[in-house]
Amino acid sequence: MPDDAEESRMITADPPRRNDEAVHLFVERMAMAFAEVGFPRMAARVLFTVMSADDALTAAEIGERLEVSAAAVSGAVRYLTQFGMLVREPVKGSRRDRYGLPDNPWYEGTITKTGLYKNFIDIADGGVDALAGGSTPAGERVAEMREFFVFVQEEIDSLGERWRARRAATGHGG
Amino acid sequence: MPDDAEESRMITADPPRRNDEAVHLFVERMAMAFAEVGFPRMAARVLFTVMSADDALTAAEIGERLEVSAAAVSGAVRYLTQFGMLVREPVKGSRRDRYGLPDNPWYEGTITKTGLYKNFIDIADGGVDALAGGSTPAGERVAEMREFFVFVQEEIDSLGERWRARRAATGHGG
DNA sequence: CAGTCGTTTCACAAAGTTGTGAAGACTGTG
DNA sequence: CACAGTCTTCACAACTTTGTGAAACGACTG
Numbered sequence: 001m002p003d004d005a006e007e008s009r010m011i012t013a014d015p016p017r018r019n020d021e022a023v024h025l026f027v028e029r030m031a032m033a034f035a036e037v038g039f040p041r042m043a044a045r046v047l048f049t050v051m052s053a054d055d056a057l058t059a060a061e062i063g064e065r066l067e068v069s070a071a072a073v074s075g076a077v078r079y080l081t082q083f084g085m086l087v088r089e090p091v092k093g094s095r096r097d098r099y100g101l102p103d104n105p106w107y108e109g110t111i112t113k114t115g116l117y118k119n120f121i122d123i124a125d126g127g128v129d130a131l132a133g134g135s136t137p138a139g140e141r142v143a144e145m146r147e148f149f150v151f152v153q154e155e156i157d158s159l160g161e162r163w164r165a166r167r168a169a170t171g172h173g174g
Numbered sequence: 175m176p177d178d179a180e181e182s183r184m185i186t187a188d189p190p191r192r193n194d195e196a197v198h199l200f201v202e203r204m205a206m207a208f209a210e211v212g213f214p215r216m217a218a219r220v221l222f223t224v225m226s227a228d229d230a231l232t233a234a235e236i237g238e239r240l241e242v243s244a245a246a247v248s249g250a251v252r253y254l255t256q257f258g259m260l261v262r263e264p265v266k267g268s269r270r271d272r273y274g275l276p277d278n279p280w281y282e283g284t285i286t287k288t289g290l291y292k293n294f295i296d297i298a299d300g301g302v303d304a305l306a307g308g309s310t311p312a313g314e315r316v317a318e319m320r321e322f323f324v325f326v327q328e329e330i331d332s333l334g335e336r337w338r339a340r341r342a343a344t345g346h347g348g
Numbered sequence: 349c350a351g352t353c354g355t356t357t358c359a360c361a362a363a364g365t366t367g368t369g370a371a372g373a374c375t376g377t378g
Numbered sequence: 379c380a381c382a383g384t385c386t387t388c389a390c391a392a393c394t395t396t397g398t399g400a401a402a403c404g405a406c407t408g
Binding site for chain 4: 232233234244245247248249252268269270271
């Protein structure tokens with residue numbers, strides 16, 4: 001019975017398989033969610049395309065899956081490799097490169113090393129000065145906000161470490 | 175000696191005062207930093223304008239300080255009040271409203287209750303399903319990313335509480 | 349060292365965002 | 379109940395962003 005469409009009705013232990021359509025939905029949704037927080041749109045699409053592939057992909061394969069031009073892929077991989085979120089793997093005996101994920105996953109570093117709040121803190125410093133420190137209602141208010149950002153940044157700085165500790169504790173330490 | 179411009183040269187304990195130009199720079203910089211992470215531009219400008227004012231401001235005053243139209247202010251305050259980041263205070267004996275900040279500062283709730291990672295997690299759930307769970311390299315990879323987001327979200331969920339605890343410990347508890 | 353395949357660059361077009369001006373709506377006042 | 383002051387809505391214009399096509403580039407191959 002070679003009819004694949006019937007498989008799901010059978011009771012035998014079919015190996016789970018990927019659902020390309022659903023995978024693509026995931027890629028696009030996740031990419032959009034990232035784009036909404038300022039991540040470049042195409043870079044996000046490429047990143048999740050590679051993430052959802054079992055093997056490293058060529059630029060052409062990425063372009064096919066997303067139905068975008070080679071130029072768009074080129075720009076996106078440049079962006080991603082710049083931040084180490086993607087690694088370029090030259091293919092022996094071919095002019096193509098393949099793009100895969102680095103050994104240590106991008107998300108940990110991206111979240112923790114962004115320095116987003118450091119930026120907020122720096123700008124808030126200027127605000128506190130300009131508002132005469134804590135001597136005015138506005139100055140006090142901005143100083144408090146700054147303190148909060150300092151706290152959040154501290155938490156984020158230690159987050160990577162806590163994550164690794166937790167992973168190790170739950171048996172993922174390798 | 176009524177010449178204010180000379181004050182800074184004196185050695186007497188001058189009260190610190192606000193530097194309007196520097197305040198405006200702060201407002202615009204902070205607003206841009208927020209815009210870069212997806213916060214509506216004008217809403218951010220209005221938010222920080224109100225934050226850096228000692229008293230609640232009218233819509234007209236906000237418009238003046240930012241040199242933008244009443245329409246732009248209207249849209250921005252609507253956005254901000256919707257999320258409780260700004261409160262509208264009707265002025266007795268006047269048709270104007272004033273806009274001020276809520277008692278509990280917006281940043282704590284905004285950062286902690288955004289549910290940004292919850293969204294990522296939901297989308298990643300779909301990805302894990304589509305990729306046949308942990309049975310494929312890609313599925314495992316996406317599942318790991320999801321785990322990380324779950325961890326981050328947990329940390330963020332408890333962040334507000336930890337912040338309040340810290341504030342209380344350092345004498346800001348009121 | 350010419351040919352070919354894959355990648356990159358660049359000017360431009362399509363699409364999306366953002367704020368404006370003007371008109372409209374609402375509300376209290378004379 | 380007409381008027382004036384304030385806020386809101388809406389169509390549009392300016393600006394920004396994003397991705398395309400075409401051409402240039404670079405590197406391996408024969």
